[in-house]
Structure formats: C-alpha cells, structure tokens
Amino acid sequence: MRVYILRRLVQIVPTVLGITFVVFLMMRSIPGDPVVALLGDSYTQEDAVKAREVYGLNQPILVQYLIWLGKLLQGDWGASILTGRPVLQDVLVRLPVTLELIVLSMGVALVIAIPAAIIGALRQNTWADYTATTVAMIGVSIPEFFLGVLLLLAFSIGLGGVLPSSGWVYLPGTCPMMVCGVSLWGNMQHVLMPAFALGVGRAAILTRLLRASMLEVIRTEYVTTARAKGVTELKVVLKHALKNALIPTVTVMGLQVGFLIGGAIVVETLFAMPGLGTFGIDAIIARDYQQVQGFALLTAFAFVVINLVVDLSYTFLDPRIRYG
Amino acid sequence: MKPRPISGGSLREAELPAVTGLARPAAGEARSETPLAQGLRRLRRSTTALVGVAIVLALIVVAIFADVLAPQSPIASDQTHTFERPSWDYPLGTDQLGRDMLSRVIHGSRISLLVGVSSVLLALFVGVPFGMIAGYYGGRTDTVIMRLMDLVLAFPIYLLAIILMVMFAPTAGLIGTIKVTGAIAIVRIPIYARLVRGSVLSIKEKEYIEACRALGVRDPWIIFRHVLPNCLAPIIVTTTLGIATSIIVEATLSFLGLGTQPPTPSWGWDLKANLAFIQDNAWLSLFPGLAIFVTVLGFNLFGDGLRDALDPRLK
C-alpha cells in the first residue's frame, strides 16, 4: 500500500511537468508579444529587443522552460513581466476565493443531489422521481453562464437587489492582504449565486449517478435481508445504499473537478470575482507568460492531487479495496 | 470492481463501461428482431427520448432553412429601430444596432449545430483510430498514445479550449468557425480514444479473434469487421451527448469573446454582448440563452434515450 502511494506521488511529477511544458509552448505560440504591451507608449524597436533580452524571451523555448523550472525548484514562481509582481503572491491572494467557490459549489451539488437521489431511489418511477430526473436533466443542459445570468436577473436586478452582483467580501481569516473587506455575512451574500450557478450542473450529474447506484444496491440481497429483519425503508437506504453509493460518487466528484475549474473561470468572469479563474483568463489574454505558468502549475497540481486523493479514498470507503 | 478513473469529459461518457455487445433480447421475446429494431422500439417507448428527438429534428430544420424562416437578415442593422420591445414586427425585439433578434437566434442555430456536430465528428475520426490502434497493438504504441491522451485529459476542458483559441486567434466567418471546431475537437479526442480502446481490449482476447488471426486474416480487417461494431452503441451515445457538451463549450467560448466573432450570429456572443443592457432589455440576453438551453436539452434527452434504448442494463 505504501509502495502504491509512493508510486502515485512520484507519477505526479511527470504529469505536472508535461502540462506546464505544453502550456509554456502554447503561450509562446500565441501571436502577440507581451513586450509590446509592456513598453506601451515608449515602444521602439531597440527597446523591444533589449527588453526581450532582459526577460530572456529571445532564448530557445526549451531553455526558457528549464530556467523557469530551475527557479521554481528554488521556490521562485517568477514575476510578471507586465507588472513586476511576484506570481506566487498574486496566486495566493486569489486562491481563497476560488477554493471557497469550488468547495461550496460541490456542497450545493451534494445538498441538492442527495435528497433528490434518495427520493428517486425510494419512489422509483413515481411522479416525484420523474420530476427529480427532469430537473436534473434541465440542470445539466443549462450552461453555467446562462444560469448565472438568470440568477442575476432574479436576485440582483429583480427583487430589489437582494444579492450583490459582483465583487467579493472575504471570510474572516482568509484575506492575505492588508486591506480587506471581511465579514461572514457579506461573504455568504457574494458567494451564494456563483456557487449555485456552478453547483447546479454538478448536482444534476450527481443525482443521476447516486440514484442509479442506490437502486443497484437496493436490489442486492443483503438489503433485502435487512428489510426482512424489519429495518425501515429509510434507514435501509441511508445506512446501506447511500454508503455503498459513495464510491462511484467520490469518483465522479473527482472527475468533476476538471469541469469545476473550467466552470469557475466562466462564473468568476460573470460575477467579477477576484479569483484564480479571472486571474488565469486575464493573464492568458494579456500574454503574461509568467502568470499563466503559475496558473497552469497550480491547476495541474490541484487536478492531479485530487485524483490521487479520490483513488486513495476508496480504501477508506470500501475496506475490500486494497492496492498492492 | 474498482471503477476506472477516466478523467475529464462529461460524466455520461465516462460512465459507460466497455460494452461487449448489444444487449441480448430478454428471454421470451421474439428472437427474430434485430438489436437495432429492438433499440428503436425501446426508443419509441420513452417519452423523454422522443421529446429530445423532436427538438433535435426541429433544430436541424431551422438551421437548414434559416434563410427562409428568418423574417429579416441577421446582420442588417436598422438604426431607426434600435432596442425595440418584442412586438409583432420583431417577435424577439431588436438589439443596439437594430438587428432583429429572432433572425439572429434562428441563424445562430447554424453555428451551434455546425460547430457542435463537426467538432464531435472530427474528434471521432481522430480518436477512434487512435483508440483502435492503441488497444489492438498494445505495448509501447498503447503507452505512447494513452500518455498523449492523458495529457490532454489532464487539462480542465475550458482551460485548454481557451488557450487553443487564443493561439488560433479568433476570427469571423468560415475560418473562424473552423478554428473553434478544431479547438473543441482537440479537447474531445481522448474520450473517444479511451472508449474505443477499452472496447478493443475487452474483446481482443476472444477466441474468434484468435481464430481469424490463425486463418491469416489481416489485422485492419479484423479491427474493422469485428471490433468496431461492438463499440458502435457507446460511440453513438457518446457522440450524441458529446454534441451537447460541444455546443455548451462553443457558447461559453463565445461568451468569453474567444469563439465565433461578429458579425457571424452566435448565441453565446449575443448573450454576452447584450448582457450590458440587461436592466432594460433583458430579453436580448435571455432568448439566445434559452436557445442554447433548449438545444443542449434536446441532445441530452436524445442521447439519454439512445443509451437506454441501446443498452437498458445501464439504466
């Protein structure tokens, strides 16, 4: 088991390296030179050449990548060419926002999916089941940004502007800057719509899966035995079916991270949240190579680690599973 | 059974295990019916699937006959009729440039369907052969191909699509549409490769394959004749659901300004552009959004219905 974990941990390295290298290559294939944006008003040909030398942009791509890697191993994530700001600092400032958004989205998804799945499994093929399935189908077909727009219309523009349409207020203790708006209530107000917009789509998929898994478990013998012993329906479902349905659920949640990160980009843009999503897309469009590298590194790392955690969690959820 | 971690893609596609053949008819039912006919029968019975089929067909008709159905040109601006409210003349109102929203939505279906379908087909044509080769020949070929697929899958779908589009530089017109199609296709290829590979692996060791080999039948023929038909069902289902995902991705890219460019009418772009006027003219953003929703819903219902019809064990 320990060997397995070690092996997986080691495998993280080439994956992350691969992703960051590909991003490195792609960014430099984008037409458009950040040096032009940097020099702005005072752009001249010679200054551009000099600037490229200073920032090492005139070297072969592989060399540039190795330099970046070298610095990274020393803990230096580099600094933005355009603003001089250290990338690690900027990323750390944005991280709490996106993290909260993703975690709460998953929370929203679970809060919707678990009851819906239970209803569906218990009352299979009744109108309640069909309603739940239909709602799930609708949820999976709405693009996140459209759902966000609908929520904006309903709660920000309509209903007297009950919820704020943009910006961010930090949770106490999560703001790494000197000047922060910090308030639990304010934070909840700002995160509610984005988390909902992002979470509903996931809820739909989860409901479907949970329901199917639970149905499968319900049909198995030991649940029938439990019923025979007189355990109530609900208890049966909760104790046995739900617990055993957790494995595929956890798998799915791990898979969903990819969509969540991508969806976070869109939702953060729509709600003007100062998170990693807006950071990433602004950096890509501005051709801020260093910032994009930082963003890609973090994203790849998160992705890979989450997959590992998901795989490892099976051992806790189902003692029969062991890795050799 | 330990679930195989297949990352990326929508769950629906990842959920499908390797199908070892179309479902055998249940005992007692007429054996003379072909699996296809059985599938169709099941499909006909499901209301939701039929709704999906209806929506998809309606969309195809609208897209093909857009020029006839749209009351006005989607790109002709009329400065005397800007921001009109929905009325008999302009059922969905007009936008800032006086363009009829209904016509824009109708024409927008073309781009959505075009990009949705062709990106998936492109992913198929590239992904299926990759998967076949990887699964059939195994060994180093398999490792190399699968590592490549894993690399693509390791990216969150939108991140890769965004970077690709910035690389290609979004433009208008046909070239622009091709770029968007390409970007989305690249992101979807690994799903089909994995799917087919899994299928191939499961029947590779079957006896009749061995027999064919012993008889001297050439490999590509084996692949084509025996392996491919077994993947057909999941491929069809995945493709249909994949179209839904592609349409959402295209709309999202346009929303971010990285997809179809004006003046080509695009639902995602219109939604974003008219978001600025949502206070007073909310319908301008709502209708393109609804169009996207209905289209995606149609394909999802259809795909779901197909899955239930072709392999009810998955229900």
Add this chain to the structure above:
Amino acid sequence: MRSTRPALGLGLGSIALLALTFLLTDLSAAQTPKRGGTLRVSYGNEIAHLDFHTAGGYEMMWVAMNVGCGLVNITPDGKFVGDVAESWQMSPDGLLYTFKLRKNALFHDGTQVDAAAVKFSIDRLMDPETKSGMRPFYAPVHSVEVIDPHTVQIRLKHPYAFFLHMLAGYRTGLVIYNPVATQKYTLQDRQQGKPEAVSGCGPFRLVEWVKGSHLVMDRFDKYFVPGLPYVDRVMIRVIKDPVTEMAAFKAGEIDFIASFSPEHVDTMKAQNPRARIMTGKETTPMMAAMKVTVPKDGIPMSVERAPHPIFGDLRVRKAIGCYGIDRKEIVKIAFKGQATPWVGMALPGTLESVNVNHLCPYDPAKAKAILAEVGYGPSKPLTFELLTNTEKSVFSVITTVIKEQMARIGVTANIRLVDKVSWLNSTLQDGPWDMYVEDLLSLLTIDSNGYLSTAYVSKNSSAWSHPRHTDTKVDDYYARYAREMDAGKRKALAKEFLEYMADKMYWNTISGSPFYMVAQPWVKGYVYNAEFEVHWDNVWLDK
C-alpha cells in the same frame, strides 16, 4: 390688547431670527468640508503598473496625480495653479523658466522636495535608458539647473508655447520622483507597488496595491497644503463590466466612478437621479485611421516606405474617410447622440481647436464618383480590412456601422476583431492593417498629438504614429505651432494646420469619444477637468 402687540412682534421677530440663524448655520455647515471617511472609487480598467514614469494608461495616471505631485496643475479654464511650485517666471525670450518651490513639501518618507529632486526627475524622464513615454515631450528642454534648494531653472532649446501645459497635463505631466527612494528601490519594486518604493509628494500615500483587487491610498499627514486631503482613505476597485459597476453604484458600494461607459449613461441617470454625472467637451478622438504607407522591403518598421496598396492614394482616403463615412449616423447609433461628429485632429475640448467639419460632409455620391475615377467599381470592387479591438464594446458597434456605410458605396469592409494586445502588436509593429477604429488618448493641446501623428521618417520616429505617413510638412507645422508665442498668430496657424490634416486625411477623426465621471450626491468638492486632472485632495464626503 394693546399690550400684546409688542410681545407678538418680539415673538415673531425672534422666530424669524432663529430661522435665519438656522438657515445660515445649515448653509455654512454644508459648506464646511467634513474630514474623514473612505472615498470608494471604481475604475473600468486595470492599472498597468506603478512605476509612474514608464507606465501607460489613464488608470495609472490618475493614481500618479494623487500619490505624486508636480510643479504645476491646470484648471478647467486653462489657468495654471502651482502644485509644489509656489511661483514661476518665464524669461522675456521664452527660454528660461524659473520655479520657486514651497519650503514645506515632503515626500512620503520624509525627504524634502527640493530643486535637486525636480532636476533628478526631469533628467530621469529625459534619459533614454528610463524609456519613459513622456520623453518626447521633453525634447525642447536643454537642461535643468539647481539655483538653490528651493529654486530650479529649466532652460529650453527654443521657445515652447506649451511648456507649462506639458508639465501640468500631458498624460502624467511631471511627476516628481524621490531621489532617495528611487535609488534605494528597484524598478520592480516600484512597478509592483511596494509602498516604500512608490514614494511621492502628493496628498495620498500608497498603502497597498493588489492587482485585480484594489488599490488603497491613505491621507499623507504631512501634505504641504494644510488641512488637505479631507478623506482618510481612497480605495480604488476595478469593475470592468459597466452593468456591474452601475449595480454597485446604485447599492451605494461605490462613491465615484472614473470613466464611465457612455453607452450606459442614460440608464445611470434613470437609476440614480441624484447622482452627479460630469462630462465636458470631448478631448479624445474616435478615429477610423487609415494606413498610408507600408514597409518597402517588407521588413516591419523599415524607414523605406511604399504607399499602402489601398489607402496610399489620397483620393481613396478622401472617398472613404472624408465623404464615405456618415459621422452623424455613427454618433447616433454608437453614442445615442451623446458625442460630437468631428473631422479635425483636435477635438472640441482641446485648446485652440478649430472646427473643420465643413471639409468632409457626408456625400456617398461623391465618394462613389472618386472611387470610380481611381478605377474601383463593380468590375474591380474595393475590399479592405477593418480592424478593431475588444477594449470597448463601442468599437465593434462603430465598425459594424462603418461596414454598412461602406456597403452603400459599393465597398466591402471585412471586420477583424482582436484583443488589445494583438491590436497593439499590429499597429505598433508596422503589421498589416488597412483601417482601424480606436480612440487613442485625450489631447490637452494640439501639440500633445505630435507623438501620434508626426511623419515616420527615421528610426527615432514615434512607433505610435500608426498611419506612418512621410509628410514632413506635418512636422513643420508642429514645430512652428509649438514655438509661436503669440496667441493670435498661433490660432491662425492651428486653423491652417488642422485644415491641412483634414485635407490629407492623415488623421481621420469620426467623432469625439465622450468621457464621463459619476459621483454620488454626498461626494463634494470634486473639480471636473476631463481626463487631465483627477484630484481627490479637495473631495469630502457629506455623510
């Protein structure tokens, strides 16, 4: 009865007196600025970085005007007021400017603002190594001399009518750098906004800048104008989307919007009837610039030029840019009529501007005729590419309208929409483009546009002169105009110059690009002076 009258009179009189007192007290209370509070500002765009001498963009400039100080400022009616300079004199021959500095001006780290600091700053701006965007404007400066710690003398190479204008309001104007802090900290420190490194002499000192989140500046207690600034803190947030900005404004989360989207002004007015919406005559041109030359040998930025295949011909430029564009229609659709259709290089709000609209009336028949004369027609249709960027949504609206207008005269314009960085790359690096729509930057004087429209004849020419014409007569006009000290003669010269530019279509303005600032009713004391002077030191919050 008779005894009550005096009492009644006394009573009424007292009441009247009391009322009057209250009235006066109320008025004077409203007039006395209240100290304290945070002024919450919203920007529509990000700040580039905080090294004031090398960064670009108004967002940065407005920060520089409040964190830094200069020698002089300019009022909305064109008068000069001293900033760190108490008084100044110009020698009779116009070559020597002597500034007497205040004795109590300090940088935020306590260093004295003296003549040496002024010399240090100007020398720095003139140094090619600094790569400052302001450098071309210091071309007339010969040298700076420190007479005594509080007297600095600037010697010019030739008389320059706009020297004070330049110091006050060309882009950042002069921002005085702290010699101690500049030498102690690096360029990166300043760029990223390390408070100790960005040490200015303005009313506010930088506290924190987190790109993508906020910029905070606090009152500098030792500011040289006692009692100012009134507010404790200014907090700037970037809200790119105007709808979001409006929602935040309506909810009272923002006090002041710097540069509000013109397309949404009507909605803003409707939603916030008590808000103060400030605008003036436009100073920024919305242009449909046409490329005049291309590199002869295909090497970008080459000094060897060949005429552009389409717009190298003056007749085509006039047909399309002068007669073929309906400026009124564009203003109506894109700006809902809230801008001025304009032809001249200098906008209505630019000093000494002249209206030359009569030179280019909308005349599609004439446009078609000229094109036919050149050889274009149904058998040889004219097609060109219309480039613009995504920075402002109004750009793509204008390009769509121009495309329509071109279709009316039988010309096909294909729209290419790119992001700002790509646009910069294409235009600055002599890339292939035919016509672009953009509003470059605001012009205080005609002279300040020299950087953008002089001839491209040498390696030292400005890369920002996008059309790359090679007509040195334009440079002559600039030189003569800038050196003409007599106001009457200069105005005549301006008219001649602007007519020449319109005639040659080197600079094709469509309209002014309106500029709006919005303030909540409780924000008092702000003096509107377009983009040129944005100062928050006099602002106070009445709540």
